[in-house]
Amino acid sequence: xxxxxxxxxxxxxxxxxxxxxxxxxxxxxxQIENPTIPKDFSNVKVQIINEEALQPEKKVWDILDGDTVRxxxxxxxxxxxSLSSADIIAEADATKIEDGKIPISLRLAGDMxxxxxxxxxxxxxxxxxxxxxKYVRIIKNTTGEVAENCKFGGVTMDLNMIEINGPKSDIDxxxxxxxxxxxxxxxxxxxxxxxxxxxxxSNNLLNLSTITxxxxxxxxxxxxxxxxxxxxxxxxxxDPAPGYLYTGNLExxxxxxxxxxxxxxxxxxxxxxxxxxxxxxxxxxxxxKEVDLSQYIPANLQFADDDFDKTVTVKVFxxxxxxxxxxxxxxxxxxxxxxxxxxxxxxxxxxxVTIAGLKSNIEGIDALTIGKTVDVAAFMxxxxxxxxxxxxxxxxxxxxxxxxxxxxxGAEVKVTVKKK
Numbered sequence: 001x002x003x004x005x006x007x008x009x010x011x012x013x014x015x016x017x018x019x020x021x022x023x024x025x026x027x028x029x030x031q032i033e034n035p036t037i038p039k040d041f042s043n044v045k046v047q048i049i050n051e052e053a054l055q056p057e058k059k060v061w062d063i064l065d066g067d068t069v070r071x072x073x074x075x076x077x078x079x080x081x082s083l084s085s086a087d088i089i090a091e092a093d094a095t096k097i098e099d100g101k102i103p104i105s106l107r108l109a110g111d112m113x114x115x116x117x118x119x120x121x122x123x124x125x126x127x128x129x130x131x132x133x134k135y136v137r138i139i140k141n142t143t144g145e146v147a148e149n150c151k152f153g154g155v156t157m158d159l160n161m162i163e164i165n166g167p168k169s170d171i172d173x174x175x176x177x178x179x180x181x182x183x184x185x186x187x188x189x190x191x192x193x194x195x196x197x198x199x200x201x202s203n204n205l206l207n208l209s210t211i212t213x214x215x216x217x218x219x220x221x222x223x224x225x226x227x228x229x230x231x232x233x234x235x236x237x238x239d240p241a242p243g244y245l246y247t248g249n250l251e252x253x254x255x256x257x258x259x260x261x262x263x264x265x266x267x268x269x270x271x272x273x274x275x276x277x278x279x280x281x282x283x284x285x286x287x288x289k290e291v292d293l294s295q296y297i298p299a300n301l302q303f304a305d306d307d308f309d310k311t312v313t314v315k316v317f318x319x320x321x322x323x324x325x326x327x328x329x330x331x332x333x334x335x336x337x338x339x340x341x342x343x344x345x346x347x348x349x350x351x352x353v354t355i356a357g358l359k360s361n362i363e364g365i366d367a368l369t370i371g372k373t374v375d376v377a378a379f380m381x382x383x384x385x386x387x388x389x390x391x392x393x394x395x396x397x398x399x400x401x402x403x404x405x406x407x408x409x410g411a412e413v414k415v416t417v418k419k420k
Contacts, residue, residue, distance in 0.1 A: 036115055038074040039083070046090045046104055046124055053094040060131045060167040062210060066092075066124035071106060075114035087112065092124040100126050132168035135161050138177040138196060138218060144184025146224055151260035151304045152183055153223030159215065162196060166211035174211070175201040179218050189224045193217040225260040227304045232257060232293065234274040234314040238281030245358055246280060247317040248404075254312060257293065258304040265300045272296050278314050287316045323356045323408055328367035330413050333397060337377035342388060344376060347414040353399060354409035361404050371400020374413060388417045 045068055054061050071088050073080065087109045092102035102124045106117040140155045162177055179194040195217055198206045232252045240246055252274075259266065274296055278289050294303075294310045303310060330349040338344055351372075355362055379395045380388065394412045401407070 034076050034078050036074060037077050037080055038072050039080045041071045041073065041083070041085045041088055043068045044071045044085050044088050044090050046092055048092050048094055048102070048124070050094045053097065054126075054128065056131075058131055059128055060210065061126045061128045062167070064125045064127050066104065066121045069104065070120035072116075072118045073108070073114055074116040075112070079112055079114060083108070083112070088117075090119065097126070100128060102126065130168045131165060132171040133163060133165040134171055134174075135163050136174055136177050136198070137161050138179060140181060140220065141178055142181045142183050142222075144182050144186075146183050147185050147187035149227050150187050151225045151227050151302075153189075153225040153260065153302075155181060155223070156221045158219040162218075163214040164198070164211050166208065170206075170208045170210050173200050173206060173208070174198045177213075179220060181220060181222060183222060183224075186222070186224055190222045192220055192222075194220050225302075225304075226263050226266055227258050227260045228266040228269075229256050229258045230269060230271055231255060232272045232274065232312055234291070235277040236280050236287075236316045237277040238279045238283075240280055240318050241282045241284045243321050244284050244318050245321050247319050247358060249317040250278075251315045251317075252312050253315070257308065257312070259297065259301045260304040261298075261301040265298065269298065269301065274312075274314065278316050280316050280318065283316075283318050286318050289314050319358055321356050321406075322359045322362060323354055324362045324365065325352055325354045325409075326365060326367055326370055327352045328370070328372060332367070333372045333374055333413060335415075336373050336375050339376065339380070339388065341420050343418045343420055345416050346374065347392075347416060349413060351397060351411045351413060352409075353397070353407065353411045355399075355401065355405050356408045357405040361402070365401070365405070371398075373398045373400070374415065376415075390418050392416050 046063075046066060048063075069090055071090065073083060073088065075083070089107050089109055091105050091107075093105070094102060096103055104119055104121065104123055106119055108114055108117070138157060138160050140157060142152065142155065146152050157179070164171060164174060164177075177196045177198055179196055181192075181194060196213060196215065198208065198211065198213075200206055232255060234250060234252050236246065236250060257272065259269070272293060274291050274293075276291075278287055280287050290311050290313055292311055297303075328351055330346050330351050333346055333351070335344055335346065353370075355365065374395045375398055376388075376395065378398075379393070380386070393415050395415050397411045397413055399407060399410075
């Protein structure tokens with residue numbers, strides 16, 4: 001012990017200098033091998049903690065400035081080389097908010113050693129306002145034209161109103177929600193989930209990330225119908241006034257309409273029948289009537305043209321009855337159904353008949369075209385004669401005319417009957 005004390009005290013100042021030099025040498029070596037250096041880390045995300053202090057159920061906040069910062073870390077080179085932005089924890093404690101600003105605190109994850117941490121910003125700046133909620137209606141908007149020979153049959157949605165919530169100033173801007181549905185070229189019905197977009201009262205689209213919607217999408221069913229062109233048929237009832245005739249011409253305008261519906265519904269319908277006839281009783285001129293076609297089509301069909309007013313015009317044509325006298329010689333009359341055992345001759349004479357009908361029906365009838373016969377057997381039947389006696393008879397002349405021509409004044413001819 002005495003020797004150790006003597007050794008310790010001997011040249012003591014040299015020993016102190018040696019220790020000091022050893023420390024200096026160690027420090028220099030550390031600085032050379034593992035120096036303390038600074039390094040910047042950009043876009044470090046600042047995390048807001050203790051958010052409940054901001055009363056999120058009543059208030060809405062948004063970061064105006066300081067959501068990301070640049071952090072300078074001063075630490076040993078070995079630490080710096082192992083660091084990434086994810087190892088830097090930047091926090092803003094909402095309980096320390098003052099005048100809309102929250103101080104930013106910095107630390108490294110785990111127990112990493114460092115000399116200093118500095119941030120490009122010392123606080124996070126918030127915008128805070130009252131939270132508001134309200135319901136807005138959803139409007140459906142279609143764009144484009146469906147495929148040819150198809151008709152847009154409407155849209156149904158599973159929602160027609162949604163609740164939105166967010167900053168009161170933003171909520172007050174919203175007037176309605178809208179789903180935009182592109183039907184251009186669509187040829188069959190479809191279902192889809194369409195995003196709900198928000199608009200203001202001036203119909204401007206609002207891109208507000210601060211607003212939360214009850215649902216971001218609405219389910220829509222788009223009904224696309226097939227189309228088919230069908231003819232419309234009408235009829236008449238009654239007779240015109242005396243001296244007037246129905247021409248047989250009845251027109252419907254338009255004569256065809258286009259209907260829309262499902263394939264099965266259209267397949268079952270080939271024409272539209274207007275079951276209530278147009279009454280022409282005592283008419284002395286053309287009769288027109290407008291008819292509502294909607295009462296004559298099935299409920300599962302509709303008119304394809306939205307501009308069609310659902311009515312057609314039925315026109316029944318009436319003309320005055322015209323008369324005409326036709327004169328012809330009796331020798332141009334043919335005897336028919338002459339009983340056996342008789343010779344019958346028609347006495348020479350000039351025969352005149354008066355016929356009546358539509359001008360178009362009688363104007364082509366003359367002595368050459370009119371059929372002229374005397375039916376002997378019919379004369380006997382009509383007059384209850386079983387056997388003709390010899391002598392003269394006046395028998396009616398039958399004219400070969402259509403049922404549309406009336407005989408106003410017929411004719412008889414004198415015939416002479418002789419037994420063989």
